[in-house]
Amino acid sequence: MTDSPDQQVDVLPPSTDGRARALLERWSASCLDGVPPDRETLDVFELRPWLGHISIYEALDGGADFQIRLEGSRVSQMTGEDWTGRRASQVDERFGTELVAIMRGVIRTGSPSLHITRIYQREFHRAVRMLLPMRSRPGAPVDQIFMALYLDPK
Numbered sequence: 001m002t003d004s005p006d007q008q009v010d011v012l013p014p015s016t017d018g019r020a021r022a023l024l025e026r027w028s029a030s031c032l033d034g035v036p037p038d039r040e041t042l043d044v045f046e047l048r049p050w051l052g053h054i055s056i057y058e059a060l061d062g063g064a065d066f067q068i069r070l071e072g073s074r075v076s077q078m079t080g081e082d083w084t085g086r087r088a089s090q091v092d093e094r095f096g097t098e099l100v101a102i103m104r105g106v107i108r109t110g111s112p113s114l115h116i117t118r119i120y121q122r123e124f125h126r127a128v129r130m131l132l133p134m135r136s137r138p139g140a141p142v143d144q145i146f147m148a149l150y151l152d153p154k
Contacts, residue, residue, distance in 0.1 A: 006097065006098075006102070006115045006116075006117045006129070007115060007116045007117070008102075008113065008114065008115050009114050009115065009116060010114070011114070012024065012114060012128060012130075013116065013128070013152070015152055015153055016128050016150065016152070017128065017150040017151070017152075017153075019049065019050060019053070019150065020053075020128050020130060020148060020150040022049070022050075023049075023050045023053075023054075023130070023132075023148055024112065024114075024130060024132075026042070026046065027042065027112065027132045027146075030042045034110070035110065035135075036110050036132075036133040036134055036135060036142050037134060037135070038134065038135040038136070038137055038138045038139075038140065039134060039135070039136055039137065039144075040137065040138055041138075042134070050148060051072060051073075052072045052073040052074035052075070053072050053074045053075060053148050053149055053150055054070075054072045054075075054146050054147065054148050055068055055070060055071045055072050055075050055083075055146075055147045055148075055149070056068070056069040056070045056144060056145075056146060056147075057069070057088060057103060057144065057145040057146075057147055058136070058143065058144050059103075059107055059142075059143045059144065059145075060087075063103070063104045063107045063108070065087050065088060065089045065100060066087060066088040066089075066099075066100065066103050066145065067085070067086070067087050067088075068083045068084055068085065068086050068087065068088070069084070069144075070084055071083050071084045072148075072149070074149075075147075075149050078119055078125070078127065078149060078151060079119055079121045080121050081121060088100045088103055102115075102131065103131060103145055106131045106132075106133050106142075106145055107133060107142050107143070107145070109133075110133050110142050111133065112130060112131060112132050112133065113130075113131040114128070114129070114130055114131075115128070115129040115130075115131075116128060116129075116152060117129045119151075125151060126151070126152040127149050127150060127151050127152055128149070128150045128151075128152050129147065129148070129149050130146075130147070130148040130149075131145050131146075131147055132145065132146040132147075132148065133145055134146055
């Protein structure tokens with residue numbers, strides 16, 4: 001891994017937690033004709049096995065920034081912080097990352113973005129991070145991102 005805290009990957013590494021793989025498969029199966037799912041199609045009941053590992057980011061001003069609407073409980077445990085209500089730009093400012101730019105790309109393309117990343121607050125821990133584009137309602141443009149985080153056992 002390079003000195004960068006984030007390394008984008010095309011496929012999940014073999015060491016990835018099976019739950020992360022299952023979530024990506026469920027998200028992919030919910031896409032229709034290449035269009036990311038909406039919150040009615042992929043609802044909270046279907047997401048129950050993954051809820052603690054998901055944080056919900058909502059685009060502000062067309063993607064100028066992203067507000068963290070909900071931080072998953074497992075994400076908070078891994079990082080030691082709950083960022084609910086804060087913005088992705090604050091993550092960038094604090095940790096020297098490019099999360100806003102990466103999320104803009106996810107919104108623009110409607111495609112997931114997969115990363116091996118360090119847990120910024122606990123640099124000795126690595127994780128698999130998936131940024132999954134979502135639509136808040138049927139017919140809406142992509143306006144949310146589900147960020148799923150799973151520790152990488154390697």
